[in-house]
Amino acid sequence: MVIPESKIRFNSLVKSLDTIAKDSENGPQRLVEAVLHAWQLQSYPLLAKRVSRQLGELPLKDDVNKFSLWLSQQSFNDAAFWLASAYATWVGEKRRTEQALYFTPPKLADRVIDDLVQRGASLTTVHWHDPACGGAAFLVPTAQRMAQALAGLGLASGEVLKRIERQLSGNDLDKALLSLSRQFLLMALYPHIKAAQRFPDFDLRNEDGLLPPPSKYQAPDVVICNPPYRKLNAAETQRYASKFKDVIRSQPNIYGLFIREALNVVKPGGLIGLLTPTSFLSGASFSKLRSRIVDLSHILQIDMLSDRTSMFIAVEQETVISVLRALPTLTHEAMPTDIHILTPGGTYENVGKHRLCNNGAPWAIPRSTADSALLDCAERSTARLGDFGYSARIGHLVAFRDKRRRFPQKPMDDAPRCVVPILWAGDITKEGLDHGRVQKKNRTDYFIEVSSLGHTSVISLPSVVLQRLTSNDQHHRLIAAPVPRCWQTAHGGFVAENHVVVLQTQPGNRWTPALMAKVLNSAGINRLYRSISGASNVATSELLALPLPPPRELDEALSRTEDIDEAIRIAFGLATPVTLRKKA
Incomplete structure (x- = not known):
């Protein structure tokens, strides 16, 4: 696999600042603030003047300014991803793993938003919420699209900012990342802030996205999230056991609880866009969750992704985008799901519709159009x-x-x-x-x-x-x-x-x-x-x-051909009689 040049440069810049990051317990936070401050001085002077930061000599260091200069030369969304990823690197592997600090690359964030918009999510009238918003990987591109759509309606910059304030919200437990998310949103909307001379106050809360929201909380129309993924320890499992007893089995992974909570908080009929590992599609510990998802939603679309190492910093997980529509009433029947596959060329191939089972068994997801035909025949077989x-x-x-x-x-x-x-x-x-x-x-x-x-x-x-x-x-x-x-x-x-x-x-x-x-x-x-x-x-x-394949049919097929692949096709009913050959 070819490592992108930007990733190589990022690794070099981050490594050059490792010693400073390790100087003190809050070294990573202070270092991120210093890089952010230098970046804002160069490109967002109104924001740099507005925030008072006790950074000492940090902004004057050459390596800090090299990093901030490099960020200013990237597209804004890429730069935000790199700075959030730098924080995750500087806090060290132990904390990164404990907090599951792995951020969404901009291309994947755009795909999730595209999927939601194509399914009817409005950028001008409805409320979007990210319950694990540290790094603002979803909030920033959503705010940018909202601003473009609202300006297209003829709204002035001041009104655009007011509308986005009402339409966007998020939660995160990491105060440093929450602060960074707030700054990223201000930077993303800087042209409107400069024009209106108004600084919006976004509804970003330092709260657990899995616990009950305040009573005044307005249920969102859209939930969009790349939840943390790691196994819960015994104390955490106990903490969430009562609320999530309908989906917890064995030692749960926290991202499964975020999927369930998304179905809890979104409005009936609302949309959910998730970027998660693929393990929930088949893992035994997710069997109750799969059944509950079918009960509570229509799984509109699944995008299977690959090339995992180049997408995320310091994580190796197969990933999937899932788009759900919350149902106003319970259903126990799975409806057809559109399956898309990310090709090596970077495009998405629609491999057709597939009905996912509702009994907790692994969900079969075709990886190509040819797999769809094979799956359809195989799933008619009860042989195991x-x-x-x-x-x-x-x-x-x-x-x-x-x-x-x-x-x-x-x-x-x-x-x-x-x-x-x-x-x-x-x-x-x-x-x-x-x-x-x-x-x-x-x-x-x-x-x-x-x-x-x-x-x-x-x-x-x-x-x-x-x-x-x-x-x-x-x-x-x-x-x-x-x-x-x-x-x-x-x-x-x-x-x-x-x-x-x-x-x-x-x-x-x-x-x-x-x-x-x-x-x-x-x-x-x-x-x-x-x-x-x-x-x-x-x-x-x-x-x-x-x-x-049914044993009897496979046995019969093997009496006609020694080719095991052809025999399996015959037993599944995929081979035509013309292909049958008697053994010599």
């Missing part, structure tokens, strides 16, 4: 892994915690002990299992001592193993290999490491591990799995929900 006689489990061995003795090779002495092989994810390839395949130079633990072959960690049944950690960037998400039965029997079983998924079956199953691995490695099944998987790990819940 269980119908092929397989169950799924995660490898037992967590390497850094497990204290059992490990060995580079099986001990050949006469000591009375029970030792079995360890299967690591690196041992698994589409070509087959290669125990001990060199993946790490210092790896010396290929066998482990167990109390007995009956220990719960030892797997002795016929098995298929899969790599647990793959990525949507990979052509194949499912990388499966059969465990050779003679090898497994000779050792009495094996122990799988935690990054391995194990599918087990009973001896004598017609669907042998070798045949099942072929099915899972096939192009069609990989396309289906990519459609239902929104996370970087291969989850057992998603594997068990993966639509498969």
Whole structure:
């Protein structure tokens, strides 16, 4: 991947100021204020004169002025994104992760706003709200569009500012980012401020966007948000448990609660535009949330995004834009959703409409027009892994915690002990299992001592193993290999490491591990799995929900062709009779 030149320059400028940022506890905030002040002196003098800041010598430092000069040379929205991202970098990884300080790139913010406007959100008459507005990634472009639309109606600058004051609001817990958002809004509207000689007072509140708003709060017509994403700790889960009991399952991710809260606060019939990770589309811990979204809204549109590393600073998450319309009454029936895919060329391809399930199961999202046809046929099949006689489990061995003795090779002495092989994810390839395949130079633990072959960690049944950690960037998400039965029997079983998924079956199953691995490695099944998987790990819940061809039809197709991909197409009803070939 080619890193944009602007990102390289940004990294260099931010690094040059690291020492100053670490000088004191509030160093990052003071440094951002200094850069902002120098930027405003150059380009927004009315704002620089208006705010009194105790910055000492900071604005005089060369590196501060270099950064502010570079910002002034960027488009305003890009510059605001870079300065907010600089703050997130200077506060350090620990705080950035705790507060989930990852900001929306302007191109993505524009896409979310475009989607909402195309769905009927007015820029001149209705109230837009961002419940996690630090950095103003959405508020700034929304205010700019509002100003342009209102000026187009013939309103004077003073009236434009009054209308935007009424139509825009936001919440954030970080005071420094909230202050930065306020300044960014003033800078974005500077021509109108200068013309009207009036400084608007925006409704930006230092409040938790997940807690009940004040009684005087006016429900917004539009909610737009890139919520923070991180797992909640036990204390936080308890804090929100009562309010969000209808969507909390296991250890929740905070962004799921923001999705639910958006449905709480928006007016009936109002619109919601969200930029989030894709994990809520399929993850087991989001199953209640998916059902609730279908109950409370019409999911109008989903835009699947890629190229994650270049979009966000210091975060690697597959992302998705979701546009919802809150329904005035409960519904339990999902309506068709428009699916769009961001192409490598930067354009969005409409791959058609798809109906998302309402039972909490993973949502299948086609990644191309060809996937739509495959999904339509696959979803008519009720066959799953269980119908092929397989169950799924995660490898037992967590390497850094497990204290059992490990060995580079099986001990050949006469000591009375029970030792079995360890299967690591690196041992698994589409070509087959290669125990001990060199993946790490210092790896010396290929066998482990167990109390007995009956220990719960030892797997002795016929098995298929899969790599647990793959990525949507990979052509194949499912990388499966059969465990050779003679090898497994000779050792009495094996122990799988935690990054391995194990599918087990009973001896004598017609669907042998070798045949099942072929099915899972096939192009069609990989396309289906990519459609239902929104996370970087291969989850057992998603594997068990993966639509498969009916076993009887697949068995019949395999009697006609040895090509596993064609057999799967035939079994799903995608291949025409002309393509059928008898085995030689």
